[in-house]
Amino acid sequence: MSSTMSRTYAKRSLHSIVAHDLGARIVSGKLAPGDVLPTEAALSESLDVSRTALREAIKILSAKGLIESRPKTGTRVKPRSSWNLLDPDVLSWHFPDPDPAFLYSLLETRLIIEPNTAAMAAVRATPEQIKHLETAYFEMEKAEPGTEAVYITDLVFHQGILDASGNDFMKSFGMLIETALIGSFRLSSGGPKAHVKSLPDHHAVYAAISQRDPEEARSKMHGLLRRTMRELRKELGMSVEHDWDQIGL
Numbered sequence: 001m002s003s004t005m006s007r008t009y010a011k012r013s014l015h016s017i018v019a020h021d022l023g024a025r026i027v028s029g030k031l032a033p034g035d036v037l038p039t040e041a042a043l044s045e046s047l048d049v050s051r052t053a054l055r056e057a058i059k060i061l062s063a064k065g066l067i068e069s070r071p072k073t074g075t076r077v078k079p080r081s082s083w084n085l086l087d088p089d090v091l092s093w094h095f096p097d098p099d100p101a102f103l104y105s106l107l108e109t110r111l112i113i114e115p116n117t118a119a120m121a122a123v124r125a126t127p128e129q130i131k132h133l134e135t136a137y138f139e140m141e142k143a144e145p146g147t148e149a150v151y152i153t154d155l156v157f158h159q160g161i162l163d164a165s166g167n168d169f170m171k172s173f174g175m176l177i178e179t180a181l182i183g184s185f186r187l188s189s190g191g192p193k194a195h196v197k198s199l200p201d202h203h204a205v206y207a208a209i210s211q212r213d214p215e216e217a218r219s220k221m222h223g224l225l226r227r228t229m230r231e232l233r234k235e236l237g238m239s240v241e242h243d244w245d246q247i248g249l
Contacts, residue, residue, distance in 0.1 A: 015056035018049055020089070022057060026066050026077055027093040037067070037075040064090055088178070100238075107232060111225045111249050113173060114158070117165045118205055118221035119214035125164035130210050133160045137206045141199060150195050157202060161209070161221075194231065201227065 012020070025031045037043060044054045058075060061067045065082045069075040084090055094102055121129070136157040143149035155178065162174035201224040208216035226244070233239065 014049060015053040015060070018047055018053055018057035019060040020093070021047065023061055023064070023066060023089060024093045026061070027083075027090065028097075031077050033077050033079045035077045036073070037077070039074070066090070086173075104229075104232065104238075107225070107229050108249070111222070111229065111244075113170070114161070114225060115218045115222040117167075117170050118161055118209060119218040120166060120170070121161050121164035122209045122212055122214040122217040124166035125209060129160065129164040133157065133164065133206050133209060136160050137202055140202060143195070145195050154202075157206075161205070164209070198224070198228075 022031070022037075031037070038046065040051055040054060044051045047054065058067065058069060062069065064087050065078060065084045067075055068078055121133075125133070136153065140150075140153040140157055143153045159174040159178070162170045165171075201220065204220040205217060205224060208214075208220050226249075229242075229244075233242070
């Protein structure tokens, strides 16, 4: 699978492996906020790594906001509010079993950003970028339901829109959340029928962008994501009723 995680850890060093192991424990709650990590000697022995590798791993996790080290008190897990949730590694550590609240917050973030990004793409996309979206959509149509290709092609389509927005921050947003998007597609897909059912929505978004209609592109992307969120709420056993209308999402 061509995901952020596979790229991030394809050629990882020993200290990166250690950071991944500890980061996953923290994100999963096995090491909770406020917990103090074992001493350097105990931790390096339990992980069977050198103290040098462990120290480098600690630096990585500190930079991502997951832990802090202080003299005398040791290394402690920081509150979730301090974590850099848009960091590709921190996102990847939430999977393959993401907390439903985390995943839902991610989809809400997409709902805030992607409709406007689609409108931007309708105005700013180059002919080459529109052609790329067309290809991405037809690849979605060809993807065999129930296979990994469903998630990958869906991801390529949405990232193509972010790229076509002409806004570098939007491009970064797409790269940062790649791993989380893959996970959310898996959890919210609802099976092969849901993939086929979503194709007209995706085509409507592509058509609006290719026709240079920003309001239509915004509306169609908004509708696509709202339906995805409703399906996800059903699958998670949550009430379909929500405060989106009150907020204006």
